[in-house]
Amino acid sequence: MYKKLPNLILGFHGCNREVYNKVINEGEPLKASLNSYDWLGNGIYFWEQNYQRAFEWAFNRYGKDAAVIGAAIDLGNCLNLTDSAGASVLREGYELLKFRCEASSVELPKNRKSAKTKDVLLRDLDCAVIQQIHDYNTINNLPKFDSVRGIFTEGDPVYEGSEFLEKTHVQICICNPNCIKGYFTPISRNDEFDLP
Numbered sequence: 001m002y003k004k005l006p007n008l009i010l011g012f013h014g015c016n017r018e019v020y021n022k023v024i025n026e027g028e029p030l031k032a033s034l035n036s037y038d039w040l041g042n043g044i045y046f047w048e049q050n051y052q053r054a055f056e057w058a059f060n061r062y063g064k065d066a067a068v069i070g071a072a073i074d075l076g077n078c079l080n081l082t083d084s085a086g087a088s089v090l091r092e093g094y095e096l097l098k099f100r101c102e103a104s105s106v107e108l109p110k111n112r113k114s115a116k117t118k119d120v121l122l123r124d125l126d127c128a129v130i131q132q133i134h135d136y137n138t139i140n141n142l143p144k145f146d147s148v149r150g151i152f153t154e155g156d157p158v159y160e161g162s163e164f165l166e167k168t169h170v171q172i173c174i175c176n177p178n179c180i181k182g183y184f185t186p187i188s189r190n191d192e193f194d195l196p
Contacts, residue, residue, distance in 0.1 A: 008181065011046025011172050013069045014058030020067035023183055030069070030180075036109070037122040040081075040148040040173035041130035044180070046071060048149070048170040051186050056167075070184040076146030076176060079133065086150075093133035100132070119154045134175065146176035 013030060015023075022028040030044045038045070047054045051068060058066035080086050101108045109124035130148060137144055155167030174180060189195065 008072045008074055009172070010049055011071045011073045011174075012049075012051045012054035012186065013044070013046050013071065014054040014056075014061070015067055015069060016058070016062040016065045017067050018065075020069055023069055024185055029177060030071075030183075032175075032177075036127055037112075037124050038127045038173070039123045039152065039171060040150055041127050041134065041175070043148070043173035043175045044177065046073065046172040046174065048172050050169050053167065053169045068186055070186045072181045072184070073147075073172065073174065074179050074181060075149065075172070076179050077143055079130070079145040079148045081148065081150040082170065089133060090129060093129045093136070096136055097129050097132040121154075144176070146174070146179050148173040148175065 015030075019030070023030055032043050033045055034042050047057075051070070054068045055066060058068060079089060081090065098108060100106075109128045111125045112122040113119065114121035134145060136142070149170065149172050151168070151170055153165045153168045155165045158164045158166055
C-alpha cells in the first residue's frame with residue numbers, strides 16, 4: 001500500500017553521440033539492455049538524479065563521443081531495492097531460480113568482478129534473480145514491475161577509513177518504457193544564480 005514512489009524522478013542515461021542524436025533529434029526511444037550481467041535485469045538504465053555519474057560512465061566508454069540523455073520518469077510499480085521490503089522479494093526470486101536450476105541440472109549464475117576494477121560489475125546472478133521475479137509475476141498473473149531501483153556501492157573510499165565510496169549511486173532499470181514521460185538535453189548550470 002505504501003510502496004508507490006511519488007512524483008517524477010530525473011534519470012540520466014550515458015551513451016554516445018549517435019544514440020543521443022537518434023533519441024533527442026529523431027525521436028527514437030532508448031533500447032533496453034538485455035545483457036546477462038545487467039545489475040537490475042533487462043531494461044533501460046538510468047542513473048537517478050546523477051548527471052555526473054552518467055557522463056563519467058559514457059566518457060570512460062566513448063571518450064570525446066560521450067553524451068548524456070535526461071529523462072523524466074514515473075517509476076510506476078517499482079521493485080524498490082532501496083528499502084527492506086525489496087529484500088524479501090529478492091530472496092523469494094533467488095529460491096525460485098535456485099530450484100529451477102537444480103531441477104534442470106544447470107549451474108546457478110554467479111556475480112563476477114570486473115577485470116579492470118575490484119568492484120563486482122558483472123551481475124549475472126542478480127540479473128537472473130530479477131528476471132526470475134519478472135517471469136514468476138507474468139506466469140502467475142501478478143502485477144508486473146514497471147521498474148527496478150537499487151543502490152550500488154562502487155569505487156574507492158571517499159577518505160581513509162570511510163565506508164562511503166566515490167561512485168556510489170542509485171540505478172534505475174525501466175522495464176515498461178511507458179514510465180519514461182520524456183527525454184531532454186541536460187543544460188549546464190548558470191553560475192550567476194544559486195541552485196534552488
